[in-house]
Amino acid sequence: MNQGIPKAARELLARQRPAGEHPSADMLNGYVEQSVTAEEKSRVTNHLAACVECREVVFLASAAAEERRDLAVAAAARLEQVAAAGRSKAGWSFWRWAAPALAAVVVVAGVLIERNRIVSTLRPASTRTIVASRQPAPPAPVASQATGQPATQPQAAVSATAAAKYASSGEARAAKRAKAPVNPVLLAQQNAALEVAPAGAVAGLPLGKEERKSLPPPASQTVEVTSAAPLVSADSGLASAFVNTPTSESLTAGTAGMGKAAAPAAKPGLSNAVQLGLASHPQWRISGDGHLERSLTGNDWTRVLAGEIVSFRVVSVMGNDIWAGGSGGALFHSSDGGLHWKKVVLGADGEAEHGTVISIRFDTVLQGDVGIDSGASWSTSDGGQIWSRH
Amino acid sequence: MASASSPQAGPQLSAAAQAFASEHYAESGAARFGMDLAGLANVLVEVLSQRDSPGRQAREILESLHLEELVLSRACLAGHNGAWELFLTRYRGAMYEAAWRMARDEGSAKALADSLYAELYGLGQRGESRASKLRYYTGRGSLAGWLRTVVAQEYVNQYRRTKRETSLDAAVEDGKQFAAADPQMPEVDPRVEAATASELAALPAEERLLLAAYYLDGRTLAEIARLLGVHESTVSRKLEHAAGGLRKRIRKRLMEAGMPPRQADEAMQDVDVRDLKVKVSETLRQARGELSFYKEKEG
Numbered sequence: 001m002n003q004g005i006p007k008a009a010r011e012l013l014a015r016q017r018p019a020g021e022h023p024s025a026d027m028l029n030g031y032v033e034q035s036v037t038a039e040e041k042s043r044v045t046n047h048l049a050a051c052v053e054c055r056e057v058v059f060l061a062s063a064a065a066e067e068r069r070d071l072a073v074a075a076a077a078r079l080e081q082v083a084a085a086g087r088s089k090a091g092w093s094f095w096r097w098a099a100p101a102l103a104a105v106v107v108v109a110g111v112l113i114e115r116n117r118i119v120s121t122l123r124p125a126s127t128r129t130i131v132a133s134r135q136p137a138p139p140a141p142v143a144s145q146a147t148g149q150p151a152t153q154p155q156a157a158v159s160a161t162a163a164a165k166y167a168s169s170g171e172a173r174a175a176k177r178a179k180a181p182v183n184p185v186l187l188a189q190q191n192a193a194l195e196v197a198p199a200g201a202v203a204g205l206p207l208g209k210e211e212r213k214s215l216p217p218p219a220s221q222t223v224e225v226t227s228a229a230p231l232v233s234a235d236s237g238l239a240s241a242f243v244n245t246p247t248s249e250s251l252t253a254g255t256a257g258m259g260k261a262a263a264p265a266a267k268p269g270l271s272n273a274v275q276l277g278l279a280s281h282p283q284w285r286i287s288g289d290g291h292l293e294r295s296l297t298g299n300d301w302t303r304v305l306a307g308e309i310v311s312f313r314v315v316s317v318m319g320n321d322i323w324a325g326g327s328g329g330a331l332f333h334s335s336d337g338g339l340h341w342k343k344v345v346l347g348a349d350g351e352a353e354h355g356t357v358i359s360i361r362f363d364t365v366l367q368g369d370v371g372i373d374s375g376a377s378w379s380t381s382d383g384g385q386i387w388s389r390h
Numbered sequence: 391m392a393s394a395s396s397p398q399a400g401p402q403l404s405a406a407a408q409a410f411a412s413e414h415y416a417e418s419g420a421a422r423f424g425m426d427l428a429g430l431a432n433v434l435v436e437v438l439s440q441r442d443s444p445g446r447q448a449r450e451i452l453e454s455l456h457l458e459e460l461v462l463s464r465a466c467l468a469g470h471n472g473a474w475e476l477f478l479t480r481y482r483g484a485m486y487e488a489a490w491r492m493a494r495d496e497g498s499a500k501a502l503a504d505s506l507y508a509e510l511y512g513l514g515q516r517g518e519s520r521a522s523k524l525r526y527y528t529g530r531g532s533l534a535g536w537l538r539t540v541v542a543q544e545y546v547n548q549y550r551r552t553k554r555e556t557s558l559d560a561a562v563e564d565g566k567q568f569a570a571a572d573p574q575m576p577e578v579d580p581r582v583e584a585a586t587a588s589e590l591a592a593l594p595a596e597e598r599l600l601l602a603a604y605y606l607d608g609r610t611l612a613e614i615a616r617l618l619g620v621h622e623s624t625v626s627r628k629l630e631h632a633a634g635g636l637r638k639r640i641r642k643r644l645m646e647a648g649m650p651p652r653q654a655d656e657a658m659q660d661v662d663v664r665d666l667k668v669k670v671s672e673t674l675r676q677a678r679g680e681l682s683f684y685k686e687k688e689g
Contacts, residue, residue: 004605004633005601005605005636005637006582006586006636006637006640006657006658008582008583008586008657009586009589009590009601009636010605010606012583012586013590013598013602013605013606014606016598024526025526025536025539025540025543026528026531026536028539028543029530029531029532029535029538029539030530030531032531032535032539032617033531033532033535035454035530036530045595045596045599046595048595048599048602049595049596049598049599049602050598050602052602052606052607053550055599055602055603055607056542056546056607057542057543058539059603059607059609059613059617060491060492060538060541060545060546061488061535061538061541061542062613062616062617063491063616064487064488064491064492064541064542065535065538066616319419319422319479320422335416335417364456364458364532365417365419365458366456366458367532383417
């Protein structure tokens with residue numbers, strides 16, 4: 001901008017007052033997401049030109065949406081920074097908030113180092129994705145992770161173990177008996193991260209120590225990974241930073257202690273809520289040899305899509321919507337909790353994807369992204385009918 | 391589960407809603423919340439009745455809905471436990487993240503998001519029961535985006551309240567009774583003001599928005615580009631065009647009003663593009679205070 005506008009013009013602009021009432025949040029969000037009609041857009045634009053408050057709202061909302069997408073990259077950069085600085089006290093301060101966000105780094109690291117190794121979870125609050133490896137390794141005991149040992153098991157498995165612990169705890173049984181209605185406000189205020197790793201990771205929100213210790217298990221479903229290969233290759237800078245930092249430890253401690261921590265202090269509404277989630281959703285996993293499996297009890301596992309010649313790599317759960325992907329560009333979707341499945345053709349313009357699906361992320365039942373081991377990604381905004389490659 | 395059909399809803403709206411509900415019932419996710427076909431149709435009729443979109447066909451509006459998220463919000467409104475479970479699972483992280491991105495402070499962000507949860511759940515600050523804010527979501531955009539916008543509104547509301555209280559306190563402490571003229575603010579030539587007012591009024595709304603966002607609010611090209619969904623270079627070009635055109639037209643008006651060219655040029659020189667005293671975005675980040683909610687339009 002080489003030239004500005006006359007001061008008089010700025011003063012007049014500043015003195016403008018909008019006519020009528022402020023547009024609703026629904027309308028402003030439609031404007032930000034560009035889903036309003038031309039007529040609505042014109043009305044909102046006219047208002048925004050004269051209303052500094054609504055301008056602030058749309059810019060704040062727009063920035064928040066954008067930063068959410070940028071979080072994975074930012075987390076990777078910060079991780080490198082902290083890894084270089086070592087495990088200083090300042091580092092601990094950083095890890096307080098970065099702890100859950102580090103799950104994001106797994107995805108970034110997976111792309112950066114281009115390895116077909118295990119990549120774990122960074123998913124938006126709406127989805128929980130489990131990624132498995134076909135390279136087995138001895139599982140690390142949860143107890144050792146909880147005491148600060150390097151994490152050598154996928155975090156999702158840790159979460160699942162904690163969830164299973166919780167499910168079998170006395171509190172969970174008590175919650176099952178409880179008839180009190182769920183109070184989401186209590187749920188929100190008393191527990192910092194309902195979504196455990198994925199929500200915290202995406203949010204990047206600094207959670208207090210007490211909050212982290214009282215993290216409840218995932219509310220709507222539990223998942224389990226039997227593959228116990230290392231999280232990422234240890235010869236990567238990012239990877240070694242990840243597995244050796246306190247992040248894994250604090251995350252694991254938080255999640256592994258959930259059952260115990262929640263038991264004595266849990267409110268009836270919370271316990272009931274968590275139990276509802278545990279009881280009403282099956283658990284999913286991908287076995288070490290690439291099979292998709294489901295369990296209603298956590299003990300007996302049934303192979304799903306057994307007739308498909310696919311080596312599964314990832315399963316993503318969002319309520320009753322299950323997505324599973326694997327070799328040869330295979331992608332399957334169930335919208336009824338796994339009762340019925342539909343094979344989804346991942347491709348566009350007659351060109352089908354043949355790479356291995358290694359990540360699935362859905363923000364809603366309609367909008368999602370699928371990552372391929374080649375580094376490519378596909379996105380859909382209509383629940384998988386039409387895909388576009390990136 | 392579903393609200394009753396709006397009395398204003400015409401038979402055409404009802405028919406369109408019922409047809410759409412039949413076609414999209416499975417994908418809407420209504421069944422998992424115990425909402426039957428008639429319930430879904432009622433939700434759609436309610437949304438159509440709320441929309442003030444002249445010239446837009448009901449079918450077109452329905453096709454543009456974020457249906458599954460709309461159903462989830464209505465199931466939450468109806469008090470369905472499973473719906474609240476799903477809502478919290480999906481959106482809690484995003485809510486806190488948005489609050490933190492805006493407040494940049496853990497305590498404020500948590501207070502902001504928690505307070506909003508209370509409103510979403512239908513509780514006031516004193517715990518009294520009232521209708522949930524979720525009733526204002528009509529599926530125009532994503533539910534996550536709507537939540538971010540509501541957080542932003544609350545944040546701005548908080549700032550506005552804090553600013554008002556601070557200004558009042560400062561005025562009382564200083565013993566000020568009346569606003570005094572700013573001695574640093576020079577008198578503006580009435581001809582310049584008149585010409586500027588005329589030309590500003592003639593500007594398209596989008597250009598006025600660009601000028602206000604850039605020159606008043608101190609927004610960067612990148613921020614504006616992100617909001618408008620265009621490239622930064624496009625914003626830069628539009629801004630140049632808007633500012634340059636405005637200057638040229640004001641100068642022309644001044645000269646037509648009898649102002650000598652040199653004086654008109656001096657009037658145009660009276661600029662300092664980014665010298666505004668208050669940068670709202672920065673000031674907002676320093677604001678802390680008791681929470682209150684942005685008042686939605688009732689009805």
